[in-house]
Amino acid sequence: MSARSIFPKSFAWYVTLGLLVSLSVSYSEDINVAVTVANRTAYYLHVTINGKAYTNIAPENSVNEEVNTATVSISAFYSPAQGRSGSFSKSYPTVSRENYRRSGQTSCNNGRSSCTSTAPETGTRITSLPVRVEIFPRDLQ
Amino acid sequence: MLNRMKYGPALLAISLALPNGAWGQFEMEQVDKEFSSWIIGIDAGYFQPLGTWTDHRYARGVDLFRGSVAFNVDLERRMRRVGVALNAGYANLNAGAWEDYAAAKGDRIESSASLLHFSALLRPYLKTSKPDVVNLELGVLYLLPQSQERFANRSYDYDFLTRGFGFIAGLRYERYLNRTTALALRISGVLVPSGVQYADGEKHLLSGLPITMGIRFEL
Numbered sequence: 001m002s003a004r005s006i007f008p009k010s011f012a013w014y015v016t017l018g019l020l021v022s023l024s025v026s027y028s029e030d031i032n033v034a035v036t037v038a039n040r041t042a043y044y045l046h047v048t049i050n051g052k053a054y055t056n057i058a059p060e061n062s063v064n065e066e067v068n069t070a071t072v073s074i075s076a077f078y079s080p081a082q083g084r085s086g087s088f089s090k091s092y093p094t095v096s097r098e099n100y101r102r103s104g105q106t107s108c109n110n111g112r113s114s115c116t117s118t119a120p121e122t123g124t125r126i127t128s129l130p131v132r133v134e135i136f137p138r139d140l141q
Numbered sequence: 142m143l144n145r146m147k148y149g150p151a152l153l154a155i156s157l158a159l160p161n162g163a164w165g166q167f168e169m170e171q172v173d174k175e176f177s178s179w180i181i182g183i184d185a186g187y188f189q190p191l192g193t194w195t196d197h198r199y200a201r202g203v204d205l206f207r208g209s210v211a212f213n214v215d216l217e218r219r220m221r222r223v224g225v226a227l228n229a230g231y232a233n234l235n236a237g238a239w240e241d242y243a244a245a246k247g248d249r250i251e252s253s254a255s256l257l258h259f260s261a262l263l264r265p266y267l268k269t270s271k272p273d274v275v276n277l278e279l280g281v282l283y284l285l286p287q288s289q290e291r292f293a294n295r296s297y298d299y300d301f302l303t304r305g306f307g308f309i310a311g312l313r314y315e316r317y318l319n320r321t322t323a324l325a326l327r328i329s330g331v332l333v334p335s336g337v338q339y340a341d342g343e344k345h346l347l348s349g350l351p352i353t354m355g356i357r358f359e360l
Contacts, residue, residue, distance in 0.1 A: 039341075044199045046297065047340075053297035054340035055290070056198045061341035080250050080292045081200055081243040 033094040035072050036132045038062035044079040045135065055079065070095055076135050086140030092133070098125045176269050177220050179360040184213035184327055186353030188232035188256070191330075194337040194345035195234075203242045206254060209233035211351045213327075217264065224264035224276065232256045232351060234288075243292075254288035254299060256349075258331070260309050272317035282309050284333045284347070300340060307333030307347070321359040328352050 039045045039057045047054045047063050050072055054063045056079050072094050077087035101122045108115035188211035197205040210233050217226035236252035243250045262280035286302035311329025318324065329351055336347020 046295075048297070052300070054300050055297060056301070056339060057341050058198070058339075058343070063340045077293070077295070079199070080248040080290075081246040083246060085293075 031095065031126065031128050032066040032068050033072070033128045034130045035065045035067055035074070035094070036062050036130075037065075037074055037076065038132070038134045039076075040134045040136045041078075041140065042137075043082050043084055045076050046079050047074070047076045047135075049074055067094060072131055074131075074133055076140065078140065084140075088135055088139045088141070090133075092129075092131045094129055094131060095126050096129055098127075099123070100125055176222070176266075180217040180219055180224070180357050181360060182213070182215045182217065182325060182355055182357040184211075184215075184325065184353035184355030186211050186213075186327075186351060186355075188234075189350040189352065190234070191348045191350055192346060194347050197239055197242070198339065198343075200239070200242050204238045206234040206236055207238060208349075209235040211353055213351070213353055213355065215262070217262075219264075219266075222266045222269060224262075224266065226262040226264060226278070226280075228260045228262055228280070228282075230256075230258045230260070230282075230351065232349065248292065251291040252289070254286065254302065256302075257285040257287065258282045258307075258309075259285075262309065264313075272323075274315040274317065274323065276313050276315075278309070278311045278313060278329065280309050282307050282331065282333075284336060286336075301337050302347075303335060303338050305333055305335040307331060307336065311351075315357060323357045323359075325355050325357050326353075327355070 035049055037047050037049065037054075037057075039047075039059055039061055042059050044059070045057045047057055049063065049065045050067055050069060052065070057063055070093065071091045073089070073091045075087065075089040078084040099122070102120065104118050104120040106115055106117040187208055189208040190206055195204050195206040197203040211231065213228065213230045215226045215228040217224045232255060234254040234256065236254060240250055240252055260280045260282035262278045264276045264278045266274065266276045268275040283304070283306055285304055286299075288299035288302050290297060290299065309329055309331050311327055313325055313327040315323040315325045331347075331349045331351065333347040335344070337345035
């Protein structure tokens, strides 16, 4: 029995398509998302993004970072010795996931016996959500 | 042997004065051969930071860091009048002034910082006649800062002290006590262009002056 009879052409097509879809999904998981944290107070702030600390961020300045996690946790507090106390902590999603399904199509040329068809397709579409957080005095409780 | 060491420079001068002289060439090779060796050195002293990178960013007039102890160890291959060395250095940074300032403002903080660096050095010898030996040193270094501040039950690194390549240049005087052991005095300058970078963009050149004394052994 030949390989061709075990794996019909249409089956191979489905397998190839499935692999391409799964590859595109896994590639999307590695996406880097831009995160910006801006200091909108009149004091210096210490900011952490996913646990990494950025110290002494000046008023009206911002920190830019890229993360590859599905959510990003951001915290901030007044840098020491400024006579201020208060902190901020919040998590934000960095990606949106949307399931999709496309039905297959078959089209035949008039007057010919051959037809072409596309397989039905399902998957998850992942898009990045850049995060920008502005920290005002009221956020630092 | 001692006579050859004692008269080495004179023999060298004479040999250099003799154009194409085989005798002169032979004597020069003898002196050079004697001066070629493996050397291990250990130094300790003081690291003096230079420039604005040690100023606290918002506490005006307060030093975030001040100088403190420095240590150095190096392995050198000396060949004729040039040495090639691998060097590891450590300098502590004193953050006491910043801690005191914060305490006066009512905040208790504990701060510590240090600079570790590894360098590859070229050492041209200006004077090779023992017991007094003088050399320059020029090289590249890789800086690995370490730091931590504890404040209000939080602990974090000073992210603005960043890893990076820099340059080192210095002068060393060695006084040989015997054939293989020498005391050494070394002063050098360290420059790391990207040594201090705050996350919001402000940058400073990290520079300092390690002044150390130590002992060197020819292996």
